[in-house]
Each structure stands twice: as C-alpha cells, then as structure tokens.
Amino acid sequence: xxQEELFKKLVAHCKEYGFIFPSSEIYDGLxxxxxxxxxxxxxxxxxKRYWWEAMVRxxxxxxGIDAAIFMHPRVWEASGHVGAFNDPLIDNKxxxxxxxADVLIxxxxxxxxxxxEKEVAKARKRFGDSFDEPLFRQTNGRIKEIQTKxxxxxxxxxxxxTAGDLAAVKSLIEDLEIVCPVSGTKNWTDVRQFxxxxxxxxxxxxxxxxxxxxxxxxxxxxxxxxLNVQKSGRMKIPFGIAQIGKAFRxxxxxxxxxxxxxxxxxxxxxxxxxxGEEMKWFDHWKSYRMRWxxxxxxxxxxxxxxxHEKLAHYANAATDIEFDFPFGFKEVEGIHxxxxxxxxxxxxxxxxxxxxxxxxxxxxxxxxxxxxxxGVDRMVLQVLSAAYLExxxxxxxxxxxxxxxxxAPVKAAVLPLVKKDGLPEMAQEIIxxxxxxxxxxxxxxxxIGKRYRRNDAIGTPLCITVDHQSLEDRxxxxxxxxxxxQQRVAINELHAIIKKETGMRRLFREIVNN
Ligand code: GAP
Numbered sequence: 001x002x003q004e005e006l007f008k009k010l011v012a013h014c015k016e017y018g019f020i021f022p023s024s025e026i027y028d029g030l031x032x033x034x035x036x037x038x039x040x041x042x043x044x045x046x047x048k049r050y051w052w053e054a055m056v057r058x059x060x061x062x063x064g065i066d067a068a069i070f071m072h073p074r075v076w077e078a079s080g081h082v083g084a085f086n087d088p089l090i091d092n093k094x095x096x097x098x099x100x101a102d103v104l105i106x107x108x109x110x111x112x113x114x115x116x117e118k119e120v121a122k123a124r125k126r127f128g129d130s131f132d133e134p135l136f137r138q139t140n141g142r143i144k145e146i147q148t149k150x151x152x153x154x155x156x157x158x159x160x161x162t163a164g165d166l167a168a169v170k171s172l173i174e175d176l177e178i179v180c181p182v183s184g185t186k187n188w189t190d191v192r193q194f195x196x197x198x199x200x201x202x203x204x205x206x207x208x209x210x211x212x213x214x215x216x217x218x219x220x221x222x223x224x225x226x227l228n229v230q231k232s233g234r235m236k237i238p239f240g241i242a243q244i245g246k247a248f249r250x251x252x253x254x255x256x257x258x259x260x261x262x263x264x265x266x267x268x269x270x271x272x273x274x275x276g277e278e279m280k281w282f283d284h285w286k287s288y289r290m291r292w293x294x295x296x297x298x299x300x301x302x303x304x305x306x307x308h309e310k311l312a313h314y315a316n317a318a319t320d321i322e323f324d325f326p327f328g329f330k331e332v333e334g335i336h337x338x339x340x341x342x343x344x345x346x347x348x349x350x351x352x353x354x355x356x357x358x359x360x361x362x363x364x365x366x367x368x369x370x371x372x373x374x375g376v377d378r379m380v381l382q383v384l385s386a387a388y389l390e391x392x393x394x395x396x397x398x399x400x401x402x403x404x405x406x407x408a409p410v411k412a413a414v415l416p417l418v419k420k421d422g423l424p425e426m427a428q429e430i431i432x433x434x435x436x437x438x439x440x441x442x443x444x445x446x447x448i449g450k451r452y453r454r455n456d457a458i459g460t461p462l463c464i465t466v467d468h469q470s471l472e473d474r475x476x477x478x479x480x481x482x483x484x485x486q487q488r489v490a491i492n493e494l495h496a497i498i499k500k501e502t503g504m505r506r507l508f509r510e511i512v513n514n
Contacts, residue, residue, distance in 0.1 A: 009328040032262045042409030051267045055242045062240035067221025078349035086193035092180035093187040094460040100253045112150035143272035158310045166191040196249045222270045225341045265376035272367035275499040281370045282337045290452035295510040296404045298386040303443045314341030340366040401459030405502040411438040412462040413455045427466045
C-alpha cells in the first residue's frame with residue numbers, strides 16, 4: 001500500500017468511527033473546516049491535557065490563561081499581522097487553480113531531496129556492506145549536480161521572500177520550470193500577496209461598527225496580558241504564560257485533511273527571559289518540547305528539527321519540530337526566539353509602559369521571549385497517522401489504532417461474554433465504579449471477537465471481559481490491544497491496572513528525567 005492510499009484509508013477510518021467529520025457535511029462540507037466526533041473530541045482533549053499538564057503543572061514558573069478570540073484591532077497592527085501576515089499566491093491561467101508560490105517551490109525542492117535519497121538507496125543496494133554513504137554523497141556526480149541546483153533554488157527563494165520580491169519569486173518558478181499539477185502547463189500569473197486574517201464587524205452598523213479580526217494566533221492574547229499576569233501572579237523572570245485556544249486563517253491552499261485548516265486550535269507558551277539569555281532558553285525549550293513528543297513512543301526517527309533559514313523580521317532564532325506524516329516530514333510545532341518585538345510594539349502602539357523591574361539586577365527592561373507553538377489538530381493527525389495499522393494475523397487481519405494509552409479516547413471497554421446470566425449486571429457494576437476516574441465503555445452486541453476488533457479499531461488499550469467465572473470468584477479477563485495477550489485479574493485490581501497503563505505519569509517522568 002502506498003503512503004497516499006494509507007492516508008486515504010485513515011481519513012475514511014476517522015469518519016467511519018466518529019473521530020473527524022467534514023464540517024456541515026449535509027451541505028457538501030466547507031473547505032478546510034472539520035468537526036470532531038465523539039471519539040475525536042476525547043483524543044483532542046487528552047492531547048490538550050497532556051500539553052497543559054506538561055507545561056503548566058510540571059513547570060512551577062509557567063501559568064495558564066484563556067484570552068478572548070476578539071481583540072482590539074490595534075493589536076494586529078502592533079503585531080505586524082495587518083501589514084505582513086500574507087501568503088504569496090500565484091494562479092495557473094489554464095487550470096484556474098491558485099497556489100502558494102513558496103509551497104510550489106518547496107515541493108520542487110522536496111522532489112530534489114527525494115531524487116538524492118533514491119540515488120543513495122540504489123547505491124546502498126549495489127555496494128552492500130562496503131557502502132560508504134557520506135563519501136558517496138560527497139563524490140557522486142549526479143548527487144552533486146542535484147544538490148547544487150536544489151541549494152541554489154532554496155537560496156534564491158529565501159532571498160526573494162525575505163526581500164518581499166514577488167517578481168523574483170515568479171522568475172524562480174519559471175526558471176525551475178514548475179508546472180501546474182492540474183493543467184500541467186507553465187502559464188502562470190504574477191505573484192500577489194494575500195492577507196490571511198478573517199475580518200468581521202463588532203457592534204451594529206448604525207452604531208458605526210468597527211472592523212475586527214478573528215485572531216490568527218493565540219500568542220497576542222498572552223503578550224497583551226503580560227503585565228496583568230506578572231503583577232497579579234507576582235511572577236519573577238524567567239516565567240511563562242501558556243494558552244490553548246482557537247485560531248483562524250484564511251488559508252488558500254488547504255490540503256492534507258486536518259493538517260492545514262481555516263479554523264484550528266493552538267497550544268502556545270511565551271517564556272519571558274532577560275535580554276541576552278534568550279539562546280540558553282531557546283535550547284532549553286527545543287529539548288523539552290522534543291522530549292514531550294518522543295515520550296509518546298512513536299520512535300526517534302519520526303521527528304527532526306528544521307532550523308529556519310528565512311527568519312521572521314522579529315526573530316533571532318527559529319526551528320520547527322517536524323513529524324514524518326504519510327505525506328512526508330512536515331511541521332507540527334514551531335519554537336521561536338521572538339526578541340522583545342511583540343512587547344515593545346505593544347508598548348509603542350498602546351502608549352503603555354510594558355517593562356519588568358528585575359529585583360536581582362535592579363534594572364527595568366523589556367523581556368525577551370521564547371515561544372513554543374503547536375497545533376492541536378496537527379497533533380491529532382500525528383497521533384492518528386502513526387497509530388493506524390492494518391495487521392495481518394494468523395488466520396485473520398485487523399485494523400488497530402495503536403494510540404498511546406494515555407491519549408486513547410476510551411481507556412477500557414467492559415464486555416459481558418453473553419447477554420444473560422447476570423453478566424451484563426456485573427459488567428455494569430464494574431463500569432459504575434471505573435467511570436469516576438476513566439472513560440470506559442460498555443458493549444454487549446455481537447461475538448466477543450467482533451467486539452475486540454471494534455475496540456482495536458478505535459484504539460481502546462484494554463478490554464475487560466466478564467464471564468461466568470467472574471460470578472464465582474470476582475475475576476475478569478483483561479485483553480491488551482497491542483499484544484492481544486490476556487490475563488486473569490481480580491476486579492478490585494482493575495482500577496490500579498488501568499491507572500498504571502493509561503495514566504500520563506510515565507510520559508511526564510520521561511520528559512522531566514531526560
Ligand atoms: N504564534 C506563532 C505561530 O502561530 P505558526 O508557525 O504560524 O506560528 C504554529 O503556527 C503552529 O500552529 C504550527 O506549527 C501548526 O502546528 C499550527 N498551525 C498553523 N497554521 C495552521 C493551520 N492552518 N491549520 C492547522 N494548524 C496550523
């Protein structure tokens with residue numbers, strides 16, 4: 001099965017089992033907008049809890065807030081979003097399709113990387129154990145040629161985008177002979193800038209309604225509350241403010257399911273530090289956030305850092321954590337050193353003094369900021385795409401979602417072996433106790449095998465089967481999703497077993513101890 005086929009199956013699976021639906025589907029949907037179903041919302045809430053507790057609870061110098069989506073319009077002038085939150089767009093005149101010009105070039109660059117990897121794989125096969133990969137990469141003529149073209153295109157793209165030179169972006173697309181994926185032609189319009197913010201009106205028109213924006217990032221709600229939180233919480237630098245909330249962007253090129261949406265959720269943390277100490281903290285948060293990802297156990301090779309070559313004008317360092325999705329390595333999280341840009345600009349635009357008096361140095365200054373920013377929906381996609389597995393068994397096959405147990409929507413399913421003889425009542429009694437602490441479900445329909453498969457398909461880590469022996473000795477069978485192994489345990493042990501297997505404690509330990 002190709003990665004593309006796998007991804008299509010995953011999207012269909014998400015709908016069939018109640019994880020994710022297209023928005024307003026009975027009206028044929030709304031492009032790049034999705035609804036979370038009964039299981040999707042549980043997964044999403046668990047991801048949010050994992051992030052919140054790893055950031056706010058495990059770090060005694062981080063607190064959380066929940067700022068409003070609507071903000072004073074001047075906020076977005078100060079942040080630079082009104083003037084510069086743009087995507088460079090280009091249209092193909094034949095297909096009438098619109099593309100992000102930088103994405104067309106990035107896709108071309110990714111294709112060159114693929115070509116290089118193919119050459120390396122071929123040579124590895126040819127030379128076997130004696131293959132010296134670094135030497136081959138350095139000396140092979142074909143690879144050197146592709147690499148030079150690739151690096152030159154990348155450098156030209158960075159230069160053109162940094163300078164805002166849209167004509168140079170178009171020339172690059174022409175020079176690389178990039179064709180429209182739909183029409184196959186090179187008949188391109190000029191490149192134009194398009195602002196991504198959604199506008200709406202506040203107040204009635206007769207009152208003189210003003211234009212406001214749906215926030216394109218949650219971070220500004222943190223910046224404008226810096227003084228409120230610092231003073232009311234008596235916070236001492238270094239300290240952080242965390243927030244989870246919706247953000248909105250009028251993405252033109254919406255694709256890859258919930259990877260790029262118009263309405264999405266972010267989990268952001270701004271960490272305020274002394275000027276000059278930002279690089280130390282940048283490295284600290286890079287490492288902490290990577291540990292948060294890796295603790296989920298999808299494998300070291302699934303993640304990589306991608307340092308930005310083109311830095312935003314306010315940043316002095318930036319990196320992405322990329323995950324190996326079925327459509328390749330893509331950004332899940334950004335970590336940015338944003339200098340004092342945001343606080344200084346809000347001070348300028350609001351006319352308020354936004355500074356911190358440092359009791360240790362006796363000085364007042366505008367703090368520098370390290371930001372960690374991750375999309376909830378991209379995390380949902382990461383978990384689902386890494387978890388989805390079609391497994392061949394001895395005489396059977398199954399689809400199993402190997403969702404890390406602490407994030408699984410349902411922690412345990414309680415299943416009476418048959419629908420009679422007092423087994424359903426006993427199962428219900430078990431649920432009535434477990435439900436105070438865990439999301440557990442009850443299922444009595446179909447054979448036990450079918451019920452196991454249904455629970456595998458939604459990622460339930462544990463199935464608890466109540467049988468006739470249970471009535472006699474108050475024991476049940478626990479079946480583990482990944483190994484399919486079964487064990488007999490006493491009912492009064494269930495709580496401790498589920499807590500150990502599905503709690504977040506193990507993940508938190510890995511983040512903190514490494
Ligand atoms: N405050 C910084 C900021 O917003 P960003 O790189 O634009 O930085 C941060 O966004 C994260 O938000 C991304 O790494 C991604 O996970 C998520 N994100 C951004 N745009 C998104 C979209 N259209 N759909 C889903 N997630 C998105």
